[in-house]
Amino acid sequence: MPDRAENDWSTQLADIRRQGLWRELLPLQPDPAADHPQFIDGDGRALISFASNDYLGLSRHPALQRAAIAEIESSGLGAGAAPLLGGERPVHQALAADLADWLGVEAVLLFGSGYLANLGIISALVGRHDRIYADRLNHASLVDGARLCGARLQRYRHGDMAHLQQLLARGGSGRAWIISDGVFSMDGDLAPLPELASLAREYHARIILDEAHALGVLGDQGRGTLAHYHLGNEDVAVIMGTLSKAFGVYGAFVAGSQDLIDLLRNRARSFIYHTALPAALAATARVSLQMLRAGKDRRARLHTHRLMLRAELPDAPWLPSETPIQGLVLGDATRAMQVSGQLREVGLYCPAVRPPTVPQGSARLRITLSAAHRRDDLQALVTALREIL
Ligand SMILES: Cc1ncc(COP(=O)(O)O)c(C=O)c1O
Incomplete structure (x- = not known):
């Protein structure tokens, strides 16, 4: 048996090399x-x-390094437990409050990473009988979250609102969800959010927006794609942000209404079953947020x-x-x-x-x-x- 598995692996590896896709x-x-x-x-x-x-360029900023060291000295390194089982520290709550204030939302929930956040959000909110409309160039974590929840996944051509409208107009069972990156991670272009928001209103769909590459970079105080387009928070149901990119730290968060956050805290499996973000990273992200806003x-x-x-x-x-x-x-x-x-x-x-x-x-x-x-x-x-x- 092991022999056969190993042969299979070496065949797969040879294929990867042949296609010029070898990664190191x-x-x-x-x-x-x-x-x-x-x-x-x-x-x-x-x-x-x-x-x-x-x-x-914040990842090596001395103020961030000082914040991390100070928190490590008081809290240690690993959080040691899941957030709901003793891994949460006051600094996590302080960071969540700072982020909510920045984005003007009711509440924020911290996650270990953007990948975990996207898996958790989609699988907790979207039911098997719902419909997902996703931009073809969405980040892999959004695609994986969509697959995990078992809903019908329909991918529209990148940025093509006519195609999205066509798919939405066909309707179907359950609720409709439009899922998109704010800034596309590989192409760097922006989602046409005003058009997405108007289609969402017309077809009673809710928008989940991945702001990984937009926060800190676009809009007043770096508030991202919504701010760039001068749209209000009411235009999207869920905002996902990472602390790993413009923040220069690590970790992620979801921002939205208090009900959304309460629901995710109780239902998102990648939140419930992951060890909390190290407190030092939360402390560092607080300092980073101040610098990012300014x-x-x-x-x-x-x-x-x-x-x-x-x-x-x-x-x-x-x-x-x-x-x-x-x-x-x-x-x-x-x-x-x-x-x-x-x-x-x-x-x-x-x-x-x-x-x-x-x-x-x-x-x-x-x-x-x-x-x-x-x-x-x-x-x-x-x-x-x-x-x-
Ligand atoms: C658009 C997008 N969403 C989510 C993620 C995942 O975030 P993280 O690196 O915090 O897991 C990334 C990062 O690679 C990303 O580019």
């Missing part, structure tokens, strides 16, 4: 002497990273970086995007790996993103910008891409 971990150590996203690889080489979702200059810097990149490489195969996620579509996986490798040779870390993360034939470089990048970092990237592309 590449440990990168932040360079302690650098105040921009410079990392050291296993061979001791310095690499400027364009791969991190630390958009505002982070106008950082957001302006990000904007300038993006404009510079696009202006310097006007003919590159960019995907349309108003956010720090800038995709350069290169087609097949092998070509994307090749370009990524050439960039690495000149000290720039820009990983290739390949299927199944992105659709077949759209392998790409996913370039993410940070307010912590220096102008020289961008110039180095521009010069290298001019030579390679």
Whole structure:
């Protein structure tokens, strides 16, 4: 028996290699002497990273580090238990209150990660007889949550509101849910939220919005896609946010009405059965939130970086995007790996993103910008891409 399993694994691995989809971990150590996203690889080489979702450059901010250390000294490291079984500390509640105040919602529930939050939200709220309408480019965790809940999943073409309307108009059993990323994680473009909200009203659907890449980056005080479009919270039923991207920390949360949060606390299995977020991360996220709210200059810097990149490489195969996620579509996986490798040779870390993360034939470089990048970092990237592309 074991032999057969092992043969099967080696066949699968050979397939992965043949398709150019082999993945390896590449440990990168932040360079302690650098105040921009410079990392050291296993061979001791310095690499400027364009791969991190630390958009505002907060992950290494001394104020965050001090907050983490102070909380570790008082609370220790692991929370030791599930939130409902003694893992919750006062600092978790303080963070939830801060987040609710920031987003202007009644309540917030913390989760261990965005992945867990999406699985928990969808499987707790959406019934087997309901209908889900999901953008084709939604994050994998939303797709997995939709599969887990057993509802009928209908995927509309990316950003295509006419297609969504067609599907909604067919109707069906149960309640209707529209699920979308606010900012799409691989393309960097925005969901057409005003149109989504109006279709939701017309067809009595509720919106679940994943704000992982929007919070901290878009809108007044970094409040995300809703703020960017000047929409009110009443336009969406559920907001999911992560603490792992612009916050520069780790963990996630769901924001909405008190009833929503009470229901998730009682029903979301990935909340009930996970160990609480370490208190130190909650304490750090509180400090991060203050900086993020006041982070106008950082957001302006990000904007300038993006404009510079696009202006310097006007003919590159960019995907349309108003956010720090800038995709350069290169087609097949092998070509994307090749370009990524050439960039690495000149000290720039820009990983290739390949299927199944992105659709077949759209392998790409996913370039993410940070307010912590220096102008020289961008110039180095521009010069290298001019030579390679
Ligand atoms: C759109 C989106 N949703 C959810 C997640 C999952 O969040 P986390 O990394 O906190 O698990 C990610 C992160 O990769 C994401 O890009």
